[in-house]
Amino acid sequence: MRKHVRAVRDGVEDTVFPHSDRVPKTPASMIGERLGEMARRTGHSYYLLAAFPRGDRAGFAVNCLATNWPQEIIDFYEDADLFYCCKLVNRLKRSVMPVFCDKAPFESTAANQENPGLVKLFRTHGLKNTFAFTLHDADLRQYIFAFSGDRAKASRDEAMAQVFLAMEFLEMFSQDYPVERPSESLSNREIECLRWSAAGKSSEEIAIILDLSSHTVVGYLKSAMRKLDSVNRMQAVARAFRYRLL
Template sequence: MADRFHTTTSAQFQNRWDSSPVSEEDVVDTLEAIVKRFDLRGYLLITVPSETSTDFSSNVLMTSWPDEMLKTYDHAGLIFGSPVIERLRQSTTPFTYDADRTNRTRLDGKAAIAAALFERHGVPRGAYFPAHNSAGLRGALAFGGSREPLHPREMAELNAVANRIFTEVIELREGRRQNVSLSRREIECLSWASAGKTSVEMSEILGLSEYTVNHYLNRATRKLDAVNRVQAVAKAIRAGLLR
């Protein structure tokens, strides 16, 4: 099955993208097809977290990881000291991972927690494929499962589509955000949130009630199609709405 996939995936992917407008549903269909054909469990498309990132979820563009896994990852603070994220920041070469072996290099004493999380959710092994768009934004496409490590030929095939998928998703998101219009108050609240201020602190700074501050933040979060204020801030920065 994998050999047959090698001869068709790139062509099918390219034909679909070139023959009709791309939608996020097209991307999801493609990712799910890859997962199925390679006998994997899930996929993850991210922007590479910056050195100042305090959570992982705000960098996730698309994933089949369950919400519980993402929440547990962030609650345990596994973004700090992650050998995978550190490698993505330093290299553009695709690489495989083994949750148990890879996390042994952690210096924060959370190796067992990280390995157990990936094992529990069925993605103890997999691979990451670094990507970037024309503006220099860096990301990665990852696949995980419990099968044996991906072979070199499989790695090459997946690497061939990673950059295109990342670029298309970023363009789709940016195109959608160009139509997003935030009010002055929404931008002010997001700006202070990006500076680490709480709702109470923002209410004192802006001379508004805490309820009103939360109202502006919640409305901006919905407009930006974000799951929380942290992700809303990240999306607003990437869209050029915050300076």
């Protein structure tokens, strides 16, 4: 199981997940205190801060940055691997507005993946209703803020205030999470070849467009794949998009 840092504050444990590319400089207790304050302002008991799941970073463990969820739920949800396809994330993909979910928001959208045990576990610990929204920081990294408890839907003014507090939080703490970059810089030609590959062009077609030999194009693409630690062109293109190279 992935290691994480837990800090006890007012009898409640906050969990911050350190990654090789997402190691927070700010103490876990400070991050948890700020997020805890935001949760309490709207009468919620729990908070979750996560990177928005995308491409080859879809799981809960790799995206969860900080939460005060009970450890039992964290362990269960890491194993269930439902975060990227849960109802809450699905709704946030289709709206720029905050959403309120009162019916198993962290359960999968697929009928064949419904898990009554998971729903019961969340409700047993008091995560009945969830208010959530997405924000991006100055580097355009997208985050999910989710606040859970048993309170009813927040008013418009409460929701607006909560979103603004989250913006202030990102302004203060997002610098703790460095921008993801490939291990080596890609050349302009490598990026050009990836861009045309993303457009569906074959090596031969890219060679004609860029006035190169197909052998040279293949060489550029292989070099780009190596630098992006990818096993094929599709994965290289996905990672190039994630690194905002395309």
